[in-house]
Amino acid sequence: MKIQQILLNERPEGLPAADTFKTVDVELPDLRNGEVLLQPLYFSVDPYMRGRMSDARSYIPPFKVQQPIESGGVATVVESKDTRFAAGDLVMPGGGKNFFPWATGFVFSGDHLRKIDASIPPSYYLGVLGMPGLTAYFGLMDIGKPKAGETVVISGAAGAVGLVAGQIAKILGCRVVGIAGGEEKVKLLTSDFNFDAAINYKGNTHLAEAVAAACPNGVDIYFDNVGGEISDAVMEHLNFFARIPVCGQIALYNSTEVPIGPRIQPTLIKFSVLMQGFTIGNYAHRYLEGMQQLGEWIRAGKIKYTETVIEGFDQLPTALLGLFSGQNSGKMIVKV
The missing domain is CATH 3.90.180.10 (Medium-chain alcohol dehydrogenases, catalytic domain)
Structure with a gap:
């Protein structure tokens, strides 16, 4: 053949x-x-x-x-x-x-x-029941540890992982702000996927100010799918004991040089912030748990995709x- x-x-x-x-x-x-x-x-x-x-x-x-x-x-x-x-x-x-x-x-x-x-x-x-959904579930639940009333910001929010992470945070009673590229995606986040607010990063020269406006109480969890200047803007608004699951850095994957940006370590110290990178392979022994919970939320209409x-x-x-x-x-x- x-x-x-x-x-x-x-x-x-x-x-x-x-x-x-x-x-x-x-x-x-x-x-x-x-x-x-x-x-x-x-x-x-x-x-x-x-x-x-x-x-x-x-x-x-x-x-x-x-x-x-x-x-x-x-x-x-x-x-x-x-x-x-x-x-x-x-x-x-x-x-x-x-x-x-x-x-x-x-x-x-x-x-x-x-x-x-x-x-x-x-x-x-x-x-939603595969790698992206499981990545959202374990990254948010195990590293982000969301509590009702907290503010969660998600970069790459209209992507496969971001959409699920945002909806899980909403299920758990958080205020959810998504960052995405383009007005159509931004509207989709708030109209179809229950995000409280969304920010269009494309052409936005005042991204840090946009994050401040969308997050008047600061940022408790930042689910980082993107890195680069978008993450720099969010880091300015972290609360004490904020958590940052670092899932992806798509803004940097095609860089031919090592980019130098704001140094994050002083912020981590000053505000007692937890920042942890992970891959879904870390949770291979718990895939069934994640799929079962995601499946329940999908059947209940709490997660759309x-x-x-x-x-x-x-x-x-x-x-x-x-x-x-x-x-x-x-x-x-x-x-x-």
């Missing part, structure tokens, strides 16, 4: 470009006992993938040059030589595997797959690059 793969052609300097990727045709091997032939249905694209294009030391191994890029995904079983799976089953990586290769078909060991409930929209397993779905296998690089210019509302997903 002939399939297409999208490879990492070269390690990019700064923002990835067309030359970063290469599409090739390959022949799949025949199935062996215990293996399953899969056809992808959805692929996830996420900001952390830019870091894997570099060979710098990190919490996750880098992509290999001239090998397929990989990401989270949902696939359909086409043929199975594993009695646990049958044609038509919907599956995700499992058993120690977290990713599918960017390919129009692939062979996987049944030991590295898990079935998913077909009664739930499959794309939800890549978004939106996705940006781009169609076509060949659009995977375009979708990934779109994350860095804010082209998504909610989770960015490619439907193959």
Whole structure:
């Protein structure tokens, strides 16, 4: 069976470009006992993938040059030589595997797959019930520790993680302020997702003043998805004993030099602030807990969700690059 793969052609300097990727045709091997032939249905694209294009030391191994890029995904079983799976089953990586290769078909060991409930929209397993939703849940609950009446500010608030984090904070009785790029996203946060206020950072030369106006009682929790100048503006308004879950730094991922901004350590000391970075892998042993609670809130109508779905296998690089210019509302997903 002939399939297409999208490879990492070269390690990019700064923002990835067309030359970063290469599409090739390959022949799949025949199935062996215990293996399953899969056809992808959805692929996830996420900001952390830019870091894997570099060979710098990190919490996750880098992509290999001239090998397929990989990401989270949902696939359909086409043929199975594993009695646990049958044609038509919907599956995700499992058993120690977290990713599918960017390919129009692939062979996987049944030991590295898990079935998913077909009664739930499959794309939800890549978004609100997947890595972004779990990231929002554990980052806010374990590091942010929200209390009713506190003010929570979320950067990247219209993204996959930010939307869920903001709604969880509202469920727990907090005042929630989102920062996003563009008037359409700002309106969406307050009209559809129950945020109390939202700030458009694009073209805003007085961001610190906008944060002050939206947070008259200061900031108790800052859920940082972005970093850069947006985070600098929020840091000016932290309350005593504020908490900062640091989830992402998308403003800096394509920097070719180490940026120098305001030094945050004096603020952390003066106001007894907790600032902690994390990745969702830290909570792998608690995924079921997070999925159960998120599922309850979704069924109760307390969490809404939106996705940006781009169609076509060949659009995977375009979708990934779109994350860095804010082209998504909610989770960015490619439907193959």
